[in-house]
Each structure stands twice: as structure tokens, then as C-alpha cells.
Amino acid sequence: MSEITPTSARRMAGKSCIVTGAASGIGRAIARRLAAEGAFVLVADITEQPIEGGLPTLAAIEAEGGEARFVHCDVSRTEQVDALVAEAVRCQGRLDVLVNNACIRHARPLAELEDADWQRLLDINLGGAFRASRAAVRQMRTQPVVDEVRGRIVNLSSQHGLIAAPGDLGYGVTKAGIGYMTRQVAADYAAEQIACNAVAPGKIQTGQGGRALDPVVMERAIRRTPWPRLGRPEDVAEAVLFLASAEARFITGAELMVDGGWMAA
Structure with a gap:
């Protein structure tokens, strides 16, 4: 559970933030963490109900003393x-921070991935980040500089955009694309003081079921992760908070691994 930081020490006080895919899992943890640090957060998703159960994100933020608003948004729709x-x-x-977190997964190897499912993965995972980043940059370019930036974009990529995920072509391709898009946007808009970075989670336990709890998937994740536990949504939220804050004032185009050392081993 996030705890509200005293007003005088809040790292995101007065900031306006959007978190897409914020109803559940990692997005929910990010939205709560930003709000706990004083941000006003737009909780964007196609549903208010967390997949893992519990209070809706908006209700959780308000219960913790934060400020937020839920906005229904399908990121595949411009x-x-x-x-x-x-x-x-x-x-x-103004818009200070956009966090592109919304994504879906449809784990299939190439030969079993149908056109419609492939297109849906592209439309939401990669296309959603594209559309939201485009809208954010268009707005941020009109804003005055505050704390050395006009705005910050933090994308959620993945270690599976850097290495193969067995039997899961589409997800990895979209996350690899987000990694590239992060670097390109960072390079294109650095001169205008718009920062763009990414956080690449490893195996994060979100409380969701399905393939995430498949014994084969879990065994591989535990074996490949040097740290003596798997990740939690809060681990990712802390990394996003750093990149969203003024503490990251000279960082752009970076992809920060939050994977317990998986990629280092």
C-alpha cells in the first residue's frame, strides 16, 4: 500500500500525470505511487475493475489521500x-508526465498467431504508446519549461523486447518497438526539453492468473532471476517515479531494467 509523503517532501507535488492501463497490476501501482508523491493522476483504462481484485485504482488513491480522476480510454482509438x-x-x-503502460498479451509462436490477434497487439501495445506520446508531445511543446523540462514520457517496455520470450512473438515485438520509439522520441525532442525514457520490467508478480502462473513460465523466471525473489509492481512503480521526477533531469533515451539482474546474468 502506498503512503502519502508529507507535503513539503513530495517529489511530484503539483504535477499533472497520465497513466494508461492503470486499472490493474503495474499500472495501478504506478498511479498510486505518483499520487502518493503529490501528483494529480488521470487513471486511464477501459475498465475501473482491477484484474487482481481489490479497490479500484481511483478509490485506492482517494483512500490514501491522493488526487485522481478515472478516464475511460481505449488507447487503440486516436x-x-x-x-x-x-x-x-x-x-x-498542462501535462507534466505521460506513462505509457497499457498493453495486452496473446502468447503464440509465429505459426499460430493469426492476423487479427497480431494487429490487436500492435494497435494497443505499440500503437497506444505511439498515439499517447504523439498527443503528449504536441501538448508539451506548447508548455513553458518547469524544472528544466516541458514534460516527460515514461514508457513501459520489457526485458522481452530485448530477448526471446518462448512462444510469445507478438508481445516481444511490440515491446522492442517501444524501446526503439523511446530512443527516437528522446533524440527528436531533447532540444525542446521533452524527456522520454523507458522502464523494462522482468518477471513481475501482479496477482493475475493465467499464463503468468504457468509452472513452466514460473520455473524459467525463478531460474533466470539472480535476485532471491521475483519482482513486484511496486518495484516498477519506484523506477517510473524516479524517471518522472526532477531527479532524472539529465536522463533521456534510457531504458532502465527492473529485472532482479536477469539481463546481467
């Missing part, structure tokens, strides 16, 4: 993404 950014500006006058 008009909804543009409206999401417009809502952040309407509420707070």
Missing part, C-alpha cells in the same frame, strides 16, 4: 487518446 490528453490539460492546465 480520438480517445487525444481526449485523454485534453482532459489532463482541462483539469490541471
